[in-house]
Amino acid sequence: MRAINDYFRGFATKSALAxxxxxxxxxxxxxxxxxxxxxxLFGFSDTWQLWVNTATTVVTYLAVxxxxxxxxxxAVATHLKLDELISSVEGARNRLVDIQNLSDEELETLQHQFxxxxxxxxxxxxxxxxxxxGEPTSG
Numbered sequence: 001m002r003a004i005n006d007y008f009r010g011f012a013t014k015s016a017l018a019x020x021x022x023x024x025x026x027x028x029x030x031x032x033x034x035x036x037x038x039x040x041l042f043g044f045s046d047t048w049q050l051w052v053n054t055a056t057t058v059v060t061y062l063a064v065x066x067x068x069x070x071x072x073x074x075a076v077a078t079h080l081k082l083d084e085l086i087s088s089v090e091g092a093r094n095r096l097v098d099i100q101n102l103s104d105e106e107l108e109t110l111q112h113q114f115x116x117x118x119x120x121x122x123x124x125x126x127x128x129x130x131x132x133x134g135e136p137t138s139g
Contacts, residue, residue, distance in 0.1 A: 008069065016070035019063055075100075 018024055035052050042048035083097045102110070 009073070012066045012069040013073075015063075015066045019066065 032052070035048075039048060079098075079100055086092045086096050087094060096110075099107070099110070
């Protein structure tokens with residue numbers, strides 16, 4: 001199973017880079033223009049329409065998995081980098097490490113605390129670098 005995951009990771013990374021390139025975009029524009037140009041030749045038939053509908057549906061369907069895999073890896077890497085920064089800064093709330101695994105209620109509580117802190121800092125009541133008390137528990 002690990003070999004499949006490693007292969008797919010490499011494939012997804014390379015594919016996501018290719019799918020997001022200007023060359024692939026231009027190639028798709030050209031393909032659509034060719035398809036449109038062939039419309040009169042095929043009398044704008046149902047078969048002519050079915051070709052492009054099928055091709056675009058299949059490509060889009062597969063691209064979703066490739067792009068989602070890349071997004072998931074990027075999100076995990078970003079969380080790990082932030083966790084490393086939080087854990088290495090003295091005075092930082094280590095409860096924020098692994099925050100993505102908090103419940104929705106805990107995230108909402110934390111969001112309200114940060115909004116309150118931002119308002120206090122905007123009014124000059126609390127220095128922007130100071131933390132706040134009453135942190136939510138992380139479970």
